[in-house]
Amino acid sequence: MKAKCLECEGEITIPDDVVEGEIVSCPDCGADFEVVEVSSGKVELKAAEMVGEDWGE
Amino acid sequence: MVKLSLVYDRIGWEEKRFELKAREMGIDLQSIDAKTYLVDVQIEPKVIHEKFGEVVLQRCISHFRGLHLTAFLESKDIKVINSYKVAEICGNKFLTTLQLIKANIPTPKTILSFTADSALNAVEYLGYPAVLKPVTGSWGRLVAQLKDRDSAMSIIEARELLNGPLNQIYYIQEYIxxxxxxxxxxxxxxxxxxxxxxxxxxxxxxxxxxxxxxxxxxxxxxxxxxxxxxxxxxxxxxxxxxxxxxxxxxxxxxxxxxxxxxxxxxxxxxxxxxxxxxxxxxxxxxx
Incomplete structure (x- = not known):
């Protein structure tokens, strides 16, 4: 599956086992996107959250 | 079928692994996105139990987000792994240190201080090199080695300029x-x-x-x-x-x-x- 980068329109390869909430990165510009919906071979992306100070284990 | 929930704000490798394994094990694992969930404090516990089941795996990558959600779920008598108390202690290096010391568990020498000046005194007291860590946060982020007085002064000064009250809490350890x-x-x-x-x-x-x-x-x-x-x-x-x-x-x-x-x-x-x-x-x- 492929998706278009919302930032640079580069081509993002989506893994076959993709799930909602997963993060994908654009190989061209490096922007991160969250997969918000997966339906009939298409995914909807939105800009991923920036890493927070309290993120981690 | 056994029902479990997993709350998340970002699906990473581990969360995917849980979903995959749960399917293999015949567990009905429901993943709930904390970012879109509305915490209605008045809601009847019964409704929450129907949505989350009896046990929730807390997997929020944001510590404070997870902590608040856990407090809410526990208030509705849902078992959260890990509990609020445990997550609160582990999410703060100082609280963890206190518990380790109390239980006589060997841990690096640690000094906590609340101003840049006293932080430098703490480093001098422990000796060089020392390590400055934020009390919250992970992945080694902002963990700095203070190798001598000059580098300690620079790093502490840089920390002083960071926003957020927790950045003005200086957790300093001996370098092991x-x-x-x-x-x-x-x-x-x-x-x-x-x-x-x-x-x-x-x-x-x-x-x-x-x-x-x-x-x-x-x-x-x-x-x-x-x-x-x-x-x-x-x-x-x-x-x-x-x-x-x-x-x-x-x-x-x-x-x-x-x-x-x-x-x-x-x-x-x-x-x-x-x-x-x-x-x-x-x-x-x-x-």
């Missing part, structure tokens, strides 16, 4: 002369299920897998097991990662993590960590 690795023990309930060495990547002294550290299987000795289980118990128990260092005065515990990342450990361990955690969650449900 150790091999370029630490030990991570993964505890599930009463059991140490696997242990790994985490080797610092080239060009860094921090051993975090998130920083490119490499994992290698670590033999579990009786000493390691006892210490890891005692440390886990000291913070309240549950599913935990106890991080240790090998020093010239024996093994020291420096951290206990509540939202265990186990990708590195899974790459070298024969134990199915996700399966062990799911089995533990099921057991907790039946309690």
């Amino acid at each position: 002369q150790r091999p370029p690795r630490d030990i991570r023990c993964i505890i599930v309930g009463e059991e140490l299920i696997t242990a790994i060495y985490r080797y610092a990547p080239i060009g860094d002294w921090r051993t975090n897998i998130a920083r490119g550290g490499k994992a290698e299987l670590c033999q579990i000795t009786k000493e390691l097991e006892d210490l890891a289980l005692r440390a886990a118990k000291a913070v309240g128990g549950g599913v935990l990662a106890v991080d240790m260092m090998e020093s010239n005065r024996g093994i020291l515990v420096h951290e206990v993590n509540s939202r265990v990342e186990f990708r590195g450990a899974a790459s070298v361990s024969n134990v199915d960590i996700a399966e062990a955690i799911l089995n533990y969650a099921i057991k907790e449900q039946k309690r």
Whole structure:
């Protein structure tokens, strides 16, 4: 599956086992996107959250 | 069918692994996105139980987001792994240190101070090199080695300019002369299920897998097991990662993590960590 980068329109390869909430990165510009919906071979992306100070284990 | 929930704000490798394993094990695992969930405090516990089931795996990558959601779920009598109390202690290095000291668990010498001036005094008291860490946060972020007075002054000054009240809490530890690795023990309930060495990547002294550290299987000795289980118990128990260092005065515990990342450990361990955690969650449900 492929998706278009919302930032640079580069081509993002989506893994076959993709799930909602997963993060994908654009190989061209490096922007991160969250997969918000997966339906009939298409995914909807939105800009991923920036890493927070309290993120981690 | 057994029903469990997992709350998340970002699906990473571990969360995907839980979903996959749950399907294999015939568990109805529902993943709930904390970012879109509305915490209605007035809601009837019954409604919450229908949505979340009896046991929830707390997997929010944002510590404070997870903590608030856990407080809410526990108020509706839902079992959360890990509990609010445990997550609160593990999410703050100082609170963790206090519990380790109380339980007589060997840990690096630590001084806490509240101003830049007293932070420098703390470093001088401990001696160089020392390590400055934020009390919250992970992955070695903002963890700095203070090698001499000049670097200590610069780093503390830089910290002083960071926003957020927690950045003005200076948690300073002695630097432990150790091999370029630490030990991570993964505890599930009463059991140490696997242990790994985490080797610092080239060009860094921090051993975090998130920083490119490499994992290698670590033999579990009786000493390691006892210490890891005692440390886990000291913070309240549950599913935990106890991080240790090998020093010239024996093994020291420096951290206990509540939202265990186990990708590195899974790459070298024969134990199915996700399966062990799911089995533990099921057991907790039946309690």
